[in-house]
Amino acid sequence: MSDETNPFESLQEQIDDAAAHLDVDDGVIERLKNPERVLETNLTVELDDGSLETVRAYRSQFNGDRGPYKGGIRYHPGVTRDEVKALSGWMVYKCATVDIPYGGGKGGISIDPTQYSEAELERITRAFATELRPLIGEDRDIPAPDVNTGQREMNWIKDTYETLENTTAPGVITGKAIDSGGSAGRVEATGRSTMLAAREVFDWIGEQVEGASVAVQGYGNAGWIAADLLDDVGATVVAVSDSGGGIHDPRGLDPVDVKEHKNETGSVVGYGDAEELTNEELLTLDVDLLVPAALENAIDAELAEAVQAEVVVEAANGPLTPGADDVLAERDVWVVPDILANAGGVTVSYFEWVQNRQRFSWTEERVNEELERVITDAFDGLVDAYETHDLRNLRTAAYVVAVQRVIDAAEQAGTWP
Ligand code: NAD
Numbered sequence: 001m002s003d004e005t006n007p008f009e010s011l012q013e014q015i016d017d018a019a020a021h022l023d024v025d026d027g028v029i030e031r032l033k034n035p036e037r038v039l040e041t042n043l044t045v046e047l048d049d050g051s052l053e054t055v056r057a058y059r060s061q062f063n064g065d066r067g068p069y070k071g072g073i074r075y076h077p078g079v080t081r082d083e084v085k086a087l088s089g090w091m092v093y094k095c096a097t098v099d100i101p102y103g104g105g106k107g108g109i110s111i112d113p114t115q116y117s118e119a120e121l122e123r124i125t126r127a128f129a130t131e132l133r134p135l136i137g138e139d140r141d142i143p144a145p146d147v148n149t150g151q152r153e154m155n156w157i158k159d160t161y162e163t164l165e166n167t168t169a170p171g172v173i174t175g176k177a178i179d180s181g182g183s184a185g186r187v188e189a190t191g192r193s194t195m196l197a198a199r200e201v202f203d204w205i206g207e208q209v210e211g212a213s214v215a216v217q218g219y220g221n222a223g224w225i226a227a228d229l230l231d232d233v234g235a236t237v238v239a240v241s242d243s244g245g246g247i248h249d250p251r252g253l254d255p256v257d258v259k260e261h262k263n264e265t266g267s268v269v270g271y272g273d274a275e276e277l278t279n280e281e282l283l284t285l286d287v288d289l290l291v292p293a294a295l296e297n298a299i300d301a302e303l304a305e306a307v308q309a310e311v312v313v314e315a316a317n318g319p320l321t322p323g324a325d326d327v328l329a330e331r332d333v334w335v336v337p338d339i340l341a342n343a344g345g346v347t348v349s350y351f352e353w354v355q356n357r358q359r360f361s362w363t364e365e366r367v368n369e370e371l372e373r374v375i376t377d378a379f380d381g382l383v384d385a386y387e388t389h390d391l392r393n394l395r396t397a398a399y400v401v402a403v404q405r406v407i408d409a410a411e412q413a414g415t416w417p
């Protein structure tokens with residue numbers, strides 16, 4: 001795995017790449033490449049043994065031209081200011097790609113959550129929510145889950161915010177448990193859009209996802225649900241991995257069984273009689289579809305030369321370095337970019353927020369139907385931009401569509417003061 005590429009520089013390159021196809025002022029592009037504001041703060045919390053520890057936390061509000069800032073909160077030792085800035089920018093262009101009325105934000109705490117008890121994590125989360133209170137709000141900035149956070153953390157943040165504000169504001173955060181104002185279908189949404197994106201791209205290139213062999217890197221929320229739903233539509237998941245390593249069975253793995261094994265043992269490794277393989281071996285396996293669903297920079301230019309999949313659908317944010325993108329474009333490997341493929345998460349977060357504002361719950365069937373419409377319409381929009389502008393890949397197409405939408409909103413608002 002290459003960790004030398006700065007994800008924020010990758011984001012800026014992606015925007016420049018799109019801007020080359022648009023009629024836009026350099027001054028505007030400079031603004032679209034940088035966050036509006038970044039909170040960097042220290043959280044001092046008491047550990048269970050009575051000692052104090054200080055951890056670093058961030059929230060980047062990248063752009064609010066199309067609506068309130070929106071984006072997840074990540075707990076990982078690799079969280080840095082630049083990573084959070086990049087992730088917040090990707091949120092802006094993701095929301096614009098699927099045309100939902102949000103800007104982009106992202107937050108993170110630089111910790112390894114496995115090193116803390118649940119009570120310690122609750123104190124860290126509530127300390128962060130207290131720092132975030134002046135920045136977030138139902139119409140201002142709406143966090144959500146990301147790597148190593150989920151319903152539990154979202155519920156703590158909602159409760160802290162509502163207690164401090166003395167109000168009821170379920171729309172201040174999404175990805176909540178159903179009883180705390182969450183939406184049906186939110187847990188599955190990122191994996192579902194990954195599956196829908198795979199179906200659309202195979203269809204577009206005149207092939208079928210049914211019967212395709214699939215390798216999935218990362219077996220968390222995005223990866224395991226994508227594997228399960230791809231299996232449901234008739235693909236064969238032959239390899240999966242997590243931070244502990246990978247497993248491979250050319251006859252096909254049962255995604256639900258593998259998940260149960262991971263829940264019991266902490267890793268996919270050791271499942272049944274599947275052979276073990278490294279993450280690098282998984283990424284270069286001879287499969288029809290590769291789904292990177294772990295972290296940024298999983299595939300660099302060198303590894304991209306060895307990728308054998310015909311199609312890559314990015315469930316993770318930023319799994320390909322710009323160098324890898326170039327190599328795969330040259331090698332005619334189809335890549336569905338993260339800002340479309342994993343946009344199901346933020347799309348159903350948007351549906352959750354709409355339901356919170358309406359004080360009315362939708363059925364899971366309605367959520368999934370609306371999600372399918374959003375993803376398939378957005379995919380058609382990418383293909384249209386790709387063909388109209390004769391672009392080098394679908395990522396540039398997505399940025400051309402998304403950057404233009406942000407520019408349009410900014411122009412309509414005007415420059416003030
Ligand atoms: P998660 O914490 O649920 O899962 C992450 C998985 O990646 C775990 O299985 C972990 O073991 C694995 N992993 C970590 N390092 C790895 C490595 N080096 N090799 C192989 N596997 C590794 O996180 P998630 O929510 O599934 O997020 C995964 C990616 O999807 C991230 O890039 C995230 O930003 C993106 N994403 C998530 C959502 C969402 O709704 N959860 C939405 C959009 C995008």
